[in-house]
Amino acid sequence: MISILIIGLISCDDNPTSLGSNLLPNQDLINVTQINSLDAAFEQKARFYNTDTLDLASSTKIFLGKNGNVESTMLMKFLFFFPDSIKKAILGDSLVLKNAFIEMQPIYTKGNTNNSFDFTVHEIAEDWNSLDFTIANLEALQFNNENVSSNHDFSNDTLITLDLNKALVENWMKLFSSETQEANYGVYFNFTNTTDKILGFPAISSAEDTRLTRLKLIVEVPNNYTDTLTAIVSSDVHVVKGKLPATNNNNIFVQGGIPIHSNLFVDVSKVPKYSIINKATLKLHVDESESEIGTIKTDYLKVALINDYELSKTNTDYSVINLELDSLSYYTGDITKYVQEWISTGNNGLKLFTADEVESLNKIAIYGSENTDLKLRPYLEIVYTSKN
Amino acid sequence: MNKIMYYIVFITVNFLNAQSGAVYSRFGIGDLVNSHTAYRMGFGELGSAVIDKDYIEGYNPASWTNLEFTKLGVSARYLGTSASNNNSKVFHSNIIFSGFTIGFPIQRDLGISLAIGLIPVSALSYDISNSLNNSLFGDYKETFKGSGSLSKVFIGSSVLVPTNSSIGLAVEYYTGANKYLSYQDFASNSSFKDVSYETQYKYRGMGTTVSIISGNILDLLNKSENSNNSVLRLSALANFASDLTTDTSIVTTTSIGVTENLLGEVKTILPTKYTFGASYSWNENYLILFDYLFQPFSKYQFNGKYDTNLKDLTKYSLGFAYKDKSVRMNSTALERISYRFGFSYEETQYTFNGININQYSLHSGITIPFGDINMIDFAIMAGLRGTTENNLIKEQFINAAITLTLGELWFVREDR
Numbered sequence: 001m002i003s004i005l006i007i008g009l010i011s012c013d014d015n016p017t018s019l020g021s022n023l024l025p026n027q028d029l030i031n032v033t034q035i036n037s038l039d040a041a042f043e044q045k046a047r048f049y050n051t052d053t054l055d056l057a058s059s060t061k062i063f064l065g066k067n068g069n070v071e072s073t074m075l076m077k078f079l080f081f082f083p084d085s086i087k088k089a090i091l092g093d094s095l096v097l098k099n100a101f102i103e104m105q106p107i108y109t110k111g112n113t114n115n116s117f118d119f120t121v122h123e124i125a126e127d128w129n130s131l132d133f134t135i136a137n138l139e140a141l142q143f144n145n146e147n148v149s150s151n152h153d154f155s156n157d158t159l160i161t162l163d164l165n166k167a168l169v170e171n172w173m174k175l176f177s178s179e180t181q182e183a184n185y186g187v188y189f190n191f192t193n194t195t196d197k198i199l200g201f202p203a204i205s206s207a208e209d210t211r212l213t214r215l216k217l218i219v220e221v222p223n224n225y226t227d228t229l230t231a232i233v234s235s236d237v238h239v240v241k242g243k244l245p246a247t248n249n250n251n252i253f254v255q256g257g258i259p260i261h262s263n264l265f266v267d268v269s270k271v272p273k274y275s276i277i278n279k280a281t282l283k284l285h286v287d288e289s290e291s292e293i294g295t296i297k298t299d300y301l302k303v304a305l306i307n308d309y310e311l312s313k314t315n316t317d318y319s320v321i322n323l324e325l326d327s328l329s330y331y332t333g334d335i336t337k338y339v340q341e342w343i344s345t346g347n348n349g350l351k352l353f354t355a356d357e358v359e360s361l362n363k364i365a366i367y368g369s370e371n372t373d374l375k376l377r378p379y380l381e382i383v384y385t386s387k388n
Numbered sequence: 389m390n391k392i393m394y395y396i397v398f399i400t401v402n403f404l405n406a407q408s409g410a411v412y413s414r415f416g417i418g419d420l421v422n423s424h425t426a427y428r429m430g431f432g433e434l435g436s437a438v439i440d441k442d443y444i445e446g447y448n449p450a451s452w453t454n455l456e457f458t459k460l461g462v463s464a465r466y467l468g469t470s471a472s473n474n475n476s477k478v479f480h481s482n483i484i485f486s487g488f489t490i491g492f493p494i495q496r497d498l499g500i501s502l503a504i505g506l507i508p509v510s511a512l513s514y515d516i517s518n519s520l521n522n523s524l525f526g527d528y529k530e531t532f533k534g535s536g537s538l539s540k541v542f543i544g545s546s547v548l549v550p551t552n553s554s555i556g557l558a559v560e561y562y563t564g565a566n567k568y569l570s571y572q573d574f575a576s577n578s579s580f581k582d583v584s585y586e587t588q589y590k591y592r593g594m595g596t597t598v599s600i601i602s603g604n605i606l607d608l609l610n611k612s613e614n615s616n617n618s619v620l621r622l623s624a625l626a627n628f629a630s631d632l633t634t635d636t637s638i639v640t641t642t643s644i645g646v647t648e649n650l651l652g653e654v655k656t657i658l659p660t661k662y663t664f665g666a667s668y669s670w671n672e673n674y675l676i677l678f679d680y681l682f683q684p685f686s687k688y689q690f691n692g693k694y695d696t697n698l699k700d701l702t703k704y705s706l707g708f709a710y711k712d713k714s715v716r717m718n719s720t721a722l723e724r725i726s727y728r729f730g731f732s733y734e735e736t737q738y739t740f741n742g743i744n745i746n747q748y749s750l751h752s753g754i755t756i757p758f759g760d761i762n763m764i765d766f767a768i769m770a771g772l773r774g775t776t777e778n779n780l781i782k783e784q785f786i787n788a789a790i791t792l793t794l795g796e797l798w799f800v801r802e803d804r
Contacts, residue, residue: 016517016531017478019471020411020781023740024516024532025697028414030570030585034524274649276583276642278525278572318644334579340642344649383524385572387585387638 430753
């Protein structure tokens with residue numbers, strides 16, 4: 001009976017109400033505050049720098065050319081996987097190479113499309129590995145100075161063709177027929193001095209199978225047939241060199257390829273200790289006058305929490321956050337977790353870089369922390385809850 | 389016996405589902421638990437001048453001198469409160485485990501007994517929720533919860549002194565924690581995540597209770613005509629708590645997880661509690677009790693600060709008990725039942741803008757013996773606390789208690 005009585009009494013418990021809320025001591029109450037870096041005059045600083053840690057092997061584009069502060073050269077191999085009948089014909093010296101030409105389909109352009117663009121192609125004299133090829137490897141690369149290309153045709157915006165030295169290709173065919181293709185080291189593409197734009201082509205790690213660079217061979221077995229053989233690029237890599245951009249507007253920069261990163265520190269000490277961040281939004285204004293954007297825009301910047309502003313060491317406890325391009329004038333995103341970490345543990349700032357830095361050479365100028373127009377500086381808006 | 393064990397288990401399990409109570413407990417260390425047994429609740433919660441060989445409990449160590457057998461007492465309480473102000477009303481209930489005590493006689497002739505136990509000192513429980521809306525958050529809810537308790541573990545002894553007075557001393561270790569939660573709960577489609585603050589106070593410290601219960605004052609006054617076996621006793625009790633060391637911390641639930649921030653170690657100063665009482669029994673069957681309790685909570689301090697919502701506490705209780713001591717062991721259960729009634733008035737420690745929170749309550753209880761030396765006590769108290777004046781809260785409460793007391797023969801050499 002008692003147990004039934006107790007169950008009955010407990011089950012009658014009402015939902016909590018506001019009764020008594022007027023008696024709560026001030027120290028229990030929680031306040032919601034909205035603050036921003038502009039009105040509250042948050043101290044801030046920013047810097048930009050280049051880093052050579054970018055792994056370009058996974059890029060879905062390879063780049064060739066020079067524009068602004070950046071230049072890129074590229075290497076390609078064309079290994080042959082033709083039918084045995086072709087191999088037999090090569091071995092029997094019955095196959096005649098009539099012509100060899102390369103087709104390249106650009107999918108990205110940095111710089112004015114009307115700017116000049118040309119390049120030379122050189123036979124590479126040593127083996128190379130696209131997975132770990134770096135600037136240092138490029139500088140030590142052994143290649144033949146002879147330009148093995150001719151008849152460059154840029155008349156079509158979406159297709160570039162060039163003839164490749166027949167002797168070089170015939171040698172590759174022999175290596176194929178003798179099953180020693182490992183001695184086919186491919187070719188090195190270098191831009192000419194007059195070049196003032198950069199083109200990007202699909203790399204083999206992309207899904208653009210139909211637009212990959214290809215080597216076409218017009219072959220003939222006399223008195224028998226003429227055929228066109230196609231060899232898709234089988235290995236490629238590009239190497240980007242560049243220098244830090246100059247700015248007249250106290251800007252900071254992020255750029256792919258080189259790459260260039262920026263660090264940003266915003267002092268949030270005006271948010272009380274032990275506050276809980278409900279929402280923190282970062283907005284970065286783009287200075288279009290100092291930006292160099294290619295034909296594919298950079299839709300996102302990435303921000304990463306860092307443990308040291310000067311050393312730019314990333315805090316791996318936190319995942320990277322995207323800032324989305326909103327119109328053309330600014331990037332914005334939610335960095336609530338970062339600001340909470342700054343309040344709870346310590347503030348060493350954050351690192352900015354482009355989300356497509358291995359896929360693009362876009363240079364994005366962001367108005368910096370010392371811009372004379374306060375409204376253009378990095379803007380941080382925080383909504384937080386605090387106790388009295 | 390099996391049924392009794394069932395009740396114990398049942399109440400212990402339900403203790404885990406404790407619900408909320410009045411917001412008044414937010415101040416100081418919470419609502420004070422003066423009586424942790426059904427026995428004392430039945431006659432007004434105090435009864436400091438009672439010596440009863442059938443019970444062992446932690447309230448007054450001087451009351452243990454007549455102990456004949458090893459006794460184990462376990463108690464639990466139900467608290468049901470209907471709280472209201474001028475606008476709304478809400479019902480809360482709460483079950484608390486209210487302690488256990490075990491005591492045994494060491495030397496019966498000298499009244500030397502030893503007891504240890506764990507008993508509650510205070511309890512904190514409230515739950516307040518506000519539905520809000522603003523342009524920033526949209527619809528959201530703020531919740532304020534308090535929970536926790538302060539208890540003490542004690543070991544003590546009693547002894548008879550000339551004039552047949554009883555003296556008791558207990559050394560106590562205070563321990564417990566109070567938690568104060570402030571919580572923001574956003575709508576499920578909100579871009580804001582729920583956040584919370586939980587302030588925690590963890591208490592620890594030593595204390596002492598010193599008490600005395602006089603022998604029969606009537607004998608001392610040479611009332612030789614004391615033909616109806618009347619006994620008049622007086623008592624005094626003081627409960628000292630040293631400054632309680634209090635670890636304070638704030639636990640925040642944020643977008644990056646739960647973080648505990650230690651704020652530091654502070655002192656909580658609990659004022660000394662004094663109780664003075666008198667009991668008068670006659671014909672061995674009837675007992676009248678009167679007690680006065682005083683605890684100056686105006687001297688309560690937390691981290692060196694006084695609390696303006698606390699004032700001195702006083703409590704008066706008047707009780708009556710009936711027990712037919714002529715019945716024998718083979719009497720029916722109904723004949724062996726004893727009864728208690730009481731009334732108490734308390735000027736609690738709470739005050740708000742000059743308005744004091746007072747409490748009136750009626751008490752009743754019974755004891756049902758079973759076996760030779762075991763018993764189960766039930767008690768109920770009902771009353772009013774507070775006022776709706778100045779938008780304060782008036783509580784209509786009904787509390788119930790159950791205490792199981794089991795006897796055993798330990799350590800006593802039987803005379804041959």
